Amino acid sequence: MGNNKSQEKRKNQIVLKPNALKAMNDNCCPVCGLHRDSWSRRKDWNCCSTNCTMLFYKNCVIATSWQDMRFQIFKRDNETCQLCGVKASWSFFDCDHKQPIAAGGEMWDKDNLQTLCESCHKIKTKSDRVVIKNYASPEDIKRLLREVEEDGYAVRRPYES
Numbered sequence: 001m002g003n004n005k006s007q008e009k010r011k012n013q014i015v016l017k018p019n020a021l022k023a024m025n026d027n028c029c030p031v032c033g034l035h036r037d038s039w040s041r042r043k044d045w046n047c048c049s050t051n052c053t054m055l056f057y058k059n060c061v062i063a064t065s066w067q068d069m070r071f072q073i074f075k076r077d078n079e080t081c082q083l084c085g086v087k088a089s090w091s092f093f094d095c096d097h098k099q100p101i102a103a104g105g106e107m108w109d110k111d112n113l114q115t116l117c118e119s120c121h122k123i124k125t126k127s128d129r130v131v132i133k134n135y136a137s138p139e140d141i142k143r144l145l146r147e148v149e150e151d152g153y154a155v156r157r158p159y160e161s
């Protein structure tokens with residue numbers, strides 16, 4: 001799925017919480033909401049003040065990469081497969097979308113993600129195929145995957161603040 005160019009682009013993206021993304025698109029500080037016109041620092045930065053910059057990652061960022069998200073879910077699930085309960089090792093587990101993206105599932109929603117061991121993931125992938133088949137036509141699936149690939153969900157470039 002996708003070409004090298006879009007994969008290259010994704011490396012430099014972080015994922016923002018929807019309200020933070022909306023604030024930035026509205027020219028406001030993503031942390032406190034102050035409009036850019038009222039900032040007393042450089043307007044090309046991402047936050048209105050040093051204080052807000054310090055809170056930026058904690059308050060506004062869902063993940064800095066897919067790898068980061070995967071790590072967060074792995075830790076949250078206590079490194080345990082959520083279907084069979086086996087301890088999963090970092091190098092040998094899958095971060096699974098409970099509701100597949102191609103069936104309308106949210107790519108970056110932590111509630112839609114779970115840790116699975118390799119064998120459970122194989123079983124889950126088989127059942128996903130049925131869910132996806134009943135949900136959308138092959139053309140729909142291609143379009144959905146392309147949208148995720150190109151735009152992602154609340155995805156922005158990184159910050160220099």
Ligand SMILES: [Zn+2]
Pocket residue numbers: 029030031032033034047048049052
């Ligand atoms: Zn602020």
Ligand SMILES: [Zn+2]
Pocket residue numbers: 081082083084085086116117118119120121
């Ligand atoms: Zn398992």
